[in-house]
Amino acid sequence: MHSFKDLTNHFSERFNTTHFPEFPISLYEPCNYFLTLGGKRIRPVLCLMGNELFEDIHEDAYNAAIAIELFHNFSLIHDDIMDAAPLRRSMQTVHTKYNNNTAILSGDVMLIRCYDYINKITPTYLPKVLHLFNKTAREVCEGQQLDMDFEKQVTVVLDEYISMISLKTSVLIAASLEIGAVIGGAGEANCKHIYEFGRNLGIAFQIQDDYLDAFGSPEKFGKDVGGDIKQNKKTFLMLHTLATANKQQKEEINYLIQNNPADKVAKMLAIYKACNVDDWAKTLKEKYLQTAYQHLEDMAVISARKQPLKELAAFLIARDY
């Protein structure tokens, strides 16, 4: 069994290479640029961990992991255009460094490249993995669409938001684990549990992410803190604040959203704190985390093999940056 750190190193050795041809440079250089920005490589390593729950890591799991990481990066390149985000991991996004057209097309070609790696998988598992990969890819798009739709809606119910987050973020984490498990020969029940472990962990992780966007340290977080507030994003924090704020606070929130004053972030954060959404978010995160652990517990796999996933979950959720 390997730790998350070991597997991250193993994965990086294979991933930190060129995934694209040289020509046309104008198409592939932006792809390479974006991949060099790094990232925690959580999803591909989850694929390897899902695989190692059942057997020694198979070569196919590495190919699936590369496809998953490329897919994640494709989705970030396109999301950054749609969200008009200037920075990603403290560096310029593709559409900012180049232009929108380049970001559209480089994203497209990165998505297409995923399927070359999927196609390296043993024919026995190829249809099943391709099906799961594709279903997930579609859901991630649906999640991004709902996210954009919600920005225009006056009110969003927390359940709708959770369902959006589940699509936008959690299903890819869940599918990464399950794809690894499928390649490891896991049965239906275990596949379901590992998927649900990932999905619930993903929601907990997103609650954390929303929390950090508001309350994190900008240096450690590597993103513009308060970015969600600036964009009037309906995050976990904002939805709960709107549901619990008093009349005066609601009026101030509406004023801030409509007028975008220079001190909008600071003022919104003050309201968040007055409504105790920081504590509330921590409790909600804990609820999803416990559900995730239960699914891991319920898997018919000896306890020792589950240890790395348990440790990873604890690490991901405890991070204070």
Place this chain on the structure above:
Amino acid sequence: MHSFKDLTNHFSERFNTTHFPEFPISLYEPCNYFLTLGGKRIRPVLCLMGNELFEDIHEDAYNAAIAIELFHNFSLIHDDIMDAAPLRRSMQTVHTKYNNNTAILSGDVMLIRCYDYINKITPTYLPKVLHLFNKTAREVCEGQQLDMDFEKQVTVVLDEYISMISLKTSVLIAASLEIGAVIGGAGEANCKHIYEFGRNLGIAFQIQDDYLDAFGSPEKFGKDVGGDIKQNKKTFLMLHTLATANKQQKEEINYLIQNNPADKVAKMLAIYKACNVDDWAKTLKEKYLQTAYQHLEDMAVISARKQPLKELAAFLIARDY
């Protein structure tokens, strides 16, 4: 054996259905809208024809054909954003009717949907078809990138342009035929010939398309005539005109490109005609058409089975709209 028209009807019966879930409407309605704009469905029917060269049409060929047509439509949705094209088949493009973000994401989800249909193909042929489909998809992106790069370059050599066109347009036509042939159990040599038949036919077709954009009738062509001229596109016609124009004509071309006067299209067309590019384009088209026919001739398949493809090529290239 079936005619192109028969196969178009057979394909349409299967294609004119919903390829997407209902929800979120904001994501899938634009996909459905774009597909209802129609189109000649040339590529999927070529896939069926490539298949029928070797055997009765197999169910897998229909699934591949649907994937190909969805891919073509995905590429149009994204190309229309990049080219800032307001109309497609006389109707609003997706980014015009909705917005850029919707067009990006609906295109993405349409591309992903292709692979669901590819995944229905018998495991025996799946890896080979997926490989060819993916290689082609990548090349189409490369072609689009080169097309955009060329717009910014001062001079483009005809050979570079042909290589761009081959990637942007012809490889998908070629691969459609070859994918059909692969599913029909064709050997390597026949696959190569059918691919080259398609690739050369595709180039001839693009010469025709450039020609029609300049000299076609707007009602029949269904596009803004002179669109390439307005956008300063370096088409076959423009490149040859620049290569053969006299000093005074070159100066006028430069003036028209830089100043975009209201009568730009009419004045540019007058120069095209003075340089005889219309006749030249017809001759060049004929050259590629003959090469295409030669590859069809060289295929180890009885002559009668080739007849529908011969007729189709003649029809495509002779069209005066």
